[in-house]
Amino acid sequence: MQTAINIIVLASIYALISCGYVLIYKVSRVLNLAHGELMLLGAYLLLAVSSNISPDPWLAVTLAAGLSIVVGLLVYVLLMRKMTGESVLAAVLTTIAFGILLRGVMILVWSPQQHNIAKPLGIANSAIEILPGARISSVAATLVLVTVLVYAALFAFLRLSRWGMRMRAAGQNPLLAAQRGIELHIIYALAWGLSTFTGATAGMLIAMDSRLDSTMVMIGLKAFPAALVGGLDSLFGAIIGSLIIAGAEVLMIQWVNPLLSDVVPFFVLIAMLAIRPWGLFGTREKLDRV
Structure with a gap:
């Protein structure tokens, strides 16, 4: 039972992060490989707010989440907007370069040492016994709940709201959407804001559950295979991909060797690329243009 709980918690982490990859790719066909750094920045913003403001x-958490949305909007307006009309490769390389730069700035500002972010916030993070022999920390339980709520809100937003339908239209046919009066730059900025918000939320919860340091960016990178396995243009696929990656990783840690935990997601990714490059629920025609 404890193994199942560990898989659910890890899958929730990957799902909450990977939906950010999916949102940006679904709308603008850009692979944001700086998403892990933006997730880490959200956690450092929480540390800064808790230490200096309240x-x-x-x-x-509210202030840090709001600042994360602003960061996402600024990244698009000041950087990624200039990539509009450029090749996909140029946009991807831009996100890689930005991620490396952002990681260096965070290390300079906050140092590479570990930070106990739960202490200044007064969070005890006590263990909750669900069943005999099966426990989950209070922050991990909150993370699972937040992931469920975020996905429910995203599905409702994309299906029912006017702006959500505009985002879907822009992703399916940007030229036709622009001809219909949809301002694509606003849609793309909204996608970047939402993506950074979900990633930062994951980063804050992960930091509260364990410790905060620069190596946490690896978690964001390991969530990328989950998004690709499920299909880069499918939110539902991100959930399934996260469960697959998390299940394989937890079982590998428990039955083979914990040192292989960082390798497993990418092994599964390679296997999926060899069999079904567009992912389990991805759209083949769209991914062929990447």
Whole structure:
């Protein structure tokens, strides 16, 4: 039972991060390989807010999440907007370069040492016994709940809201959407804001559950195979891909060797690329243009 709980928690982490990859790719066909760094920045923003503005956890998380949305919007407006009309490769390389630069800046500002972010927020993070021999920390349980709520909100937003339908239209046929009066740059900026928000939320919860340091960016990178396995233009696929990656990783840690945990997601990714390059629920015609 404890193994199943570990898989659910890890899958929730990957799903909450990977939906950011999916949102940007689904709308603008850009692979944001700086998403892990933006996730890490969200956690450092929470540390900065809790240390310098308010130690109240609700206020600190709200302010950090709001700042993360602003960061996502600025990244698009100041950087990625200039990539409009350029090749896909140029946009991907831009996100890689930006991620490396951002990681270096964060290390310079906050140092590479570990930070206990739960302490200034007054979070105890006690263990909750679900069943005999099966436990989950309170922050991990919150992370699972937040992931469910985020996905429910995203599905409802994309299916029912006017802006969500505009985002879907822009992703399916940007030229036709622009001809119909949809301002593509606003849609793309919204996608970057939402993506950074979900990634930052994951980063803040991960940091509260364990410790915060620069190596946490690896978690964001390991979530990328989950998005690709499920299909880069499918939110539902991101959930299934996260479950597959998390299940393989937890079982490998438990039955083979914990040192292989960082390798497993990419092994599964290579296997999927060899069999079905567009992912389990991805659209083949769209991914052929990457």
